[in-house]
Amino acid sequence: MLYDKLKNYNRIPFHMPGHKRNIKTLGIKLPYGLDITEVEGFDNLHSPNGILLELNNKINKLYNAKQSYALVNGSTVGILAAINSIVSEGDTVLMARNCHKSVYNAVEIAKAEVEYIMPDYDDFGIFRGITAAQVESGLNENIKLVIITSPTYEGVESEVDAICKTAHKRNIPVLIDAAHGAHLFDRYHNADVVIRGLHKTLPALTQCAAANLYGDLVEHKQFEIKLSMFETSSPSYVLLASIEKCIEFIDSKKFDEYHTKLNNFYKINLNNLKVLKYDDIGKIVIFTGYTSISGYELADMLRDNNIEPEMAATDYVIALSSVCDSTENFNELKNVLTEIDSTLSVNDYNPNTISQLPKKKSNSFDIKDIESTNLFDCIGKISAEYIWAYPPGIPIIVPGEIINKEIIDYIKNNKQTDFQSTYGQIPQKIYCKKV
Numbered sequence: 001m002l003y004d005k006l007k008n009y010n011r012i013p014f015h016m017p018g019h020k021r022n023i024k025t026l027g028i029k030l031p032y033g034l035d036i037t038e039v040e041g042f043d044n045l046h047s048p049n050g051i052l053l054e055l056n057n058k059i060n061k062l063y064n065a066k067q068s069y070a071l072v073n074g075s076t077v078g079i080l081a082a083i084n085s086i087v088s089e090g091d092t093v094l095m096a097r098n099c100h101k102s103v104y105n106a107v108e109i110a111k112a113e114v115e116y117i118m119p120d121y122d123d124f125g126i127f128r129g130i131t132a133a134q135v136e137s138g139l140n141e142n143i144k145l146v147i148i149t150s151p152t153y154e155g156v157e158s159e160v161d162a163i164c165k166t167a168h169k170r171n172i173p174v175l176i177d178a179a180h181g182a183h184l185f186d187r188y189h190n191a192d193v194v195i196r197g198l199h200k201t202l203p204a205l206t207q208c209a210a211a212n213l214y215g216d217l218v219e220h221k222q223f224e225i226k227l228s229m230f231e232t233s234s235p236s237y238v239l240l241a242s243i244e245k246c247i248e249f250i251d252s253k254k255f256d257e258y259h260t261k262l263n264n265f266y267k268i269n270l271n272n273l274k275v276l277k278y279d280d281i282g283k284i285v286i287f288t289g290y291t292s293i294s295g296y297e298l299a300d301m302l303r304d305n306n307i308e309p310e311m312a313a314t315d316y317v318i319a320l321s322s323v324c325d326s327t328e329n330f331n332e333l334k335n336v337l338t339e340i341d342s343t344l345s346v347n348d349y350n351p352n353t354i355s356q357l358p359k360k361k362s363n364s365f366d367i368k369d370i371e372s373t374n375l376f377d378c379i380g381k382i383s384a385e386y387i388w389a390y391p392p393g394i395p396i397i398v399p400g401e402i403i404n405k406e407i408i409d410y411i412k413n414n415k416q417t418d419f420q421s422t423y424g425q426i427p428q429k430i431y432c433k434k435v
């Protein structure tokens with residue numbers, strides 16, 4: 001509907017955007033022909049009562065939510081709005097330490113306090129899911145919100161239903177960052193807010209996402225108010241139409257076929273590399289830890305064979321599959337991995353992980369009180385910056401925490417150029433509190 005309406009929209013555009021949908025003059029094959037923002041007759045994303053309300057209702061139906069919102073600024077904007085609508089200065093959130101940096105940023109903007117749940121690692125150095133028992137032991141009278149990422153980048157899910165039950169006994173809402181779980185339609189309906197990255201695992205254009213609200217613990221109006229603060233006031237209708245088309249595309253037959261292709265893929269026979277299979281089998285995690293090559297080297301070998309993986313880490317590579325992958329693509333990945341595997345041999349494996357939460361020393365500093373320090377000389381100093389590897393964008397140090405040897409070793413043992421920090425001087429330098 002929205003897509004057809006856009007296709008048929010042919011008024012002379014004396015309005016934004018500046019390209020005026022003039023494909024002929026531009027001579028470029030980008031979707032200028034469909035690109036408008038909120039002109040008369042096309043509703044208002046921040047107060048929808050027409051075609052965009054219908055779109056939200058379609059999302060709602062898909063995820064069986066109470067209220068849903070199409071998002072055009074990624075999962076990030078949903079996370080910023082959700083957290084800031086639930087907590088404010090002085091409140092405390094209980095969050096999994098492996099949350100994405102957007103969660104950390106949202107909490108910082110809200111000026112809320114944080115308590116962490118440190119997930120365990122499995123035998124491959126990959127975070128396990130968060131259990132209800134971990135949440136239970138972290139809850140106290142100060143906690144106003146629980147935040148969990150499920151599934152993770154690697155496809156690991158947490159005990160979301162049991163976690164919700166535990167938190168709801170105390171009337172505490174649960175936010176699930178399901179940026180990687182848009183295709184898990186039947187999951188997390190017991191949570192209070194679920195943010196889904198439609199663009200990550202479904203056929204929607206980059207930046208398309210959705211927010212689902214369930215239950216009565218989160219005020220819809222507050223969420224809408226915060227959303228309209230954080231989200232653009234010039235939403236792209238190309239993105240919105242792609243959300244609509246994405247929803248229309250989904251049918252169970254296509255997903256059955258996708259699962260058949262995936263199950264065939266997992267019959268792969270490797271001697272040295274290991275294909276890990278987590279809860280979301282759409283994330284194909286190829287573990288290199290038992291071989292002499294790193295995940296980065298495997299990623300390069302895949303690239304040499306014309307395959308670009310989603311991400312590489314020290315000991316593994318993630319290949320993100322979706323309902324749009326062809327049998328040929330799966331076969332190619334299988335053949336190339338089998339070929340690479342035949343050139344490798346078995347090696348010892350020592351996981352590179354951070355097992356302890358760094359100690360927290362202070363909350364905030366004045367810019368005058370920080371100094372640039374050589375990264376490898378800053379053990380024992382208080383970091384004034386976040387440091388994360390991107391992807392996955394999970395901070396390994398947060399401002400106010402003391403940098404310890406484990407963190408420095410972790411950075412040394414990884415590809416150092418993969419790290420980013422608040423002020424962007426990594427890997428050489430970092431801002432710490434002056435001593």
Ligand SMILES: Cc1ncc(COP(=O)(O)O)c(C=O)c1O
Pocket residue numbers: 073074075076077099100102149153177179180197207209392393
């Ligand atoms: C777990 C998680 N949450 C949130 C985000 C942010 O999503 P977006 O890039 O759609 O804003 C990401 C992005 O990679 C992510 O991995």
